[in-house]
Amino acid sequence: MMPKRIVVAGGGTAGWMAAAAIARTMGGAATVTLVESEAIGTVGVGESTIPPLVTYNRLLGIDEASFMRATNATFKLGILFDGWRDGHDRYFHSFGVTGKDHWAAGFQHYWLSGLERGQHASYDDYCLELVAALQGRFAHLPDNALNYAYQLDSNAYARFLRSMAEGDGTIRIEGRIREVELDGETGDIVALILDGGRRIEGDLFLDCTGFRALLIEKALHAGYDDWSHWLPCDSAIAVQTENAAPPVPYTRAMAHDAGWQWRIPLQHRTGNGIVWCSRYLSREAALERLLGNVEGRVLTEPNHLSFQTGARRKQWHRNCIAIGLSGGFMEPLESTSIHLIQRAILRLIRMLPLGPVNPSDVAEFNDQQLTDMVQIRDFLILHYKATDRRDSPFWRQAAAMDVPETLAQKIALFRETGRVFRRNEELFAENSWVQVMLGQGIVPQSWHPIAAKLSDDELARFLGGLREQVARTVATLPSHAAYVARYCGAA
Ligand code: FAD
Numbered sequence: 001m002m003p004k005r006i007v008v009a010g011g012g013t014a015g016w017m018a019a020a021a022i023a024r025t026m027g028g029a030a031t032v033t034l035v036e037s038e039a040i041g042t043v044g045v046g047e048s049t050i051p052p053l054v055t056y057n058r059l060l061g062i063d064e065a066s067f068m069r070a071t072n073a074t075f076k077l078g079i080l081f082d083g084w085r086d087g088h089d090r091y092f093h094s095f096g097v098t099g100k101d102h103w104a105a106g107f108q109h110y111w112l113s114g115l116e117r118g119q120h121a122s123y124d125d126y127c128l129e130l131v132a133a134l135q136g137r138f139a140h141l142p143d144n145a146l147n148y149a150y151q152l153d154s155n156a157y158a159r160f161l162r163s164m165a166e167g168d169g170t171i172r173i174e175g176r177i178r179e180v181e182l183d184g185e186t187g188d189i190v191a192l193i194l195d196g197g198r199r200i201e202g203d204l205f206l207d208c209t210g211f212r213a214l215l216i217e218k219a220l221h222a223g224y225d226d227w228s229h230w231l232p233c234d235s236a237i238a239v240q241t242e243n244a245a246p247p248v249p250y251t252r253a254m255a256h257d258a259g260w261q262w263r264i265p266l267q268h269r270t271g272n273g274i275v276w277c278s279r280y281l282s283r284e285a286a287l288e289r290l291l292g293n294v295e296g297r298v299l300t301e302p303n304h305l306s307f308q309t310g311a312r313r314k315q316w317h318r319n320c321i322a323i324g325l326s327g328g329f330m331e332p333l334e335s336t337s338i339h340l341i342q343r344a345i346l347r348l349i350r351m352l353p354l355g356p357v358n359p360s361d362v363a364e365f366n367d368q369q370l371t372d373m374v375q376i377r378d379f380l381i382l383h384y385k386a387t388d389r390r391d392s393p394f395w396r397q398a399a400a401m402d403v404p405e406t407l408a409q410k411i412a413l414f415r416e417t418g419r420v421f422r423r424n425e426e427l428f429a430e431n432s433w434v435q436v437m438l439g440q441g442i443v444p445q446s447w448h449p450i451a452a453k454l455s456d457d458e459l460a461r462f463l464g465g466l467r468e469q470v471a472r473t474v475a476t477l478p479s480h481a482a483y484v485a486r487y488c489g490a491a
Contacts, residue, residue: 004030004354007202009177009192009215011036013046013154014324014341015208016161017056021345022352023168024060029354032170035177035192035200043210043325044303045238046154047264047271048076048251048335050427051095051147056342060164069488070160072267073152074247075480077133079334081439083255086388091439092250093334094130096147097431098123099466105448108434109418112444113451114463123438125467127431128474133250137477138484145473149335151251151264151271173200177209180219188319189215204353205320213326216312220320223313224328230381230401231309232394233259233331235283237290238273238303244295246481253333254293257281257392261293262332267484269299275331278306280394307331311377315369316362321348328373333383336376339427343372375426378407379436386411386440411442418444 006022008015011034019034026032057067067073078094085091099107111123124130129147132138138146166172175194183190191201192215207215216222228234247265254261259276274290281289287302311328315321322328323344330336347368351361385403389395403411410433413419420433454462477483 004204004352005202006030006032006204006206007192007200008032008034008206008208010034010208010210010324010326011158011162011172012042012208012210012324013158013338014210014326015206016158016165017338017341018206018208018323018345018348019170020161020165020168021056021060021349023165023170025349026352030352032165033173033200033202034165034170035173035175035194037176038174039176042155042158043305044155045236045271045273045305046332046338047266048079048151048262048332049149050335050339051149052339052342052427053149056346059346062164065487065489067160068150068152068484071150071152071156072269073150074266074484075138075249076149076151076251077129077138077146077249079251079253080133081253081255081383084253084260084383084387084389085439085441087255087391089439089441091435092124092130092133093432093435093439094127094133095149096127096129098130098435099126099463101430102450105450106418106420106430106434108438108444109448109451110454110459110462112418112447113454114459117456117459119460119463121463121467123435126463126470128470131470131474132477133248135474135477136246136248136480137474138249138480139477141473146477148249151247151266153266154338173198177214180215182219186318187220189219203319204357206348207320207322207326208324210325211307211329213312213322215320216314216317216322216326220317222315222317222322224308224310225313226308226310227330227377228309230377230403231331231384232277232279232397233275233309234307235278235286236273236275236305236307236331237283237287238271238305239290239294239298240300241270241272241294241298242296243268243270246479247484249480251335255389256289258286258394260333261290263294267488270294270296275333277394280392311370311373314366315344316365319357321365323348327369330373330377330380333380334376334428336427340369340372340376344369371424372427374404374406375424375428378404378410379428379432381407382411382433382436383440386437386442388441411437414444415442416445418447
């Protein structure tokens, strides 16, 4: 069997993540050629990640300290949300678990039963990652007891992966794709034609051309589902600043009256950005607001971005797979884009056709990838829908909107019973939904009767023991900034 010729169009985070993973895992079964254009450049944002990236790097055999040095990465234990419920509140969505679940009922049922019995400790006090994050502490713990992700320089990550991929045999071609050549009979992609006429032939094409979606949409017309009626933010500006303080192990998402603002601390600088809905805020006002709410000297020119929230209807169409922004985009509120890239790549490697493309693989891939996107979409919508904010047209619209039935059902179930169920390998587990629903002000009206089996004393001992364990462990952890410096050998 001839090796499969895989052509990756685009060399942003998506393109190089795909090339590095395929080149490393597929050995002689596939050749990888990547075409990118330095003149066009990359989107240049995407700095906050979630824990599965740790696994992805391990699968590729990446040494963590080298990777963190190369990307100036810090550790991330979750996201601090400011002002999402009423404009003045704050809550934390952490990685990891809160308390201790019973097989029949999540920990929140015990905590709610405790509240009713006068045991008022905050839900936050039972989560190791959360308490460690807010105290600015971090260390690797045995058995991954402190679950983490990274905050990283995404351009540097792409460069890091590029050198790996090239070391594993990926051929990189610099050039601008001018045209996508289709087979007159099958409609499949045959080759990419570059400026100057060079022709890059392949069997399978990965569209990693970002928002341009040159292959999957411009050539193959896969279609796009617009989700902006649920997630109406359509604009962003990013700037980098000097660190005003030692980097903390969490990202911040600060709501404002027409969207929100991020702050992502890396080792050597902080990434900042404002996300907003252009119906309610002008570009000039957004820039002024962003620059007025950063800490530290501004280091870069503002990077302006526009987007339409939604998903490509077919993520895999004919012999082309959309990976990255070409497959769709949802605002980076829960840092899920790089994760979707990773999911698509690992999925593709599992289904990689050695012969012709198999329609059953295509159908399965599309179903799984779109299920992921819809589940993430619902989780993001929750942050807007479940709000008490009515201080601006943006928030009034968010609170009044009809949400997808899947989400409406999830909210109703939690409100009535305190229950959350995870379906279809959903990315966000029970703890994530509970933290965000409580944080956004949804209070369950009842909880599982199993919690009532514990007497007041037993429950107090159970809850108190868990709190103490968290506090004791966190007290042993060093400061995050000192740990990163030592780990990366920069101290
Ligand atoms: P791009 O970076 O745009 O790369 C496209 C590539 O295609 C480039 O190499 C370009 O040169 C090439 N190309 C395009 N046209 C041609 C052509 N004609 N010829 C040759 N080459 C071409 N994700 C997260 O996980 N966490 C975050 O915190 C986060 N924040 C974000 C904030 C904003 C405002 C935005 C918009 C996105 C954010 N993302 C985030 C998403 C993340 O940035 C992307 O998922 C990631 O960078 C992947 O982008 P990409 O590689 O698909 O596209």
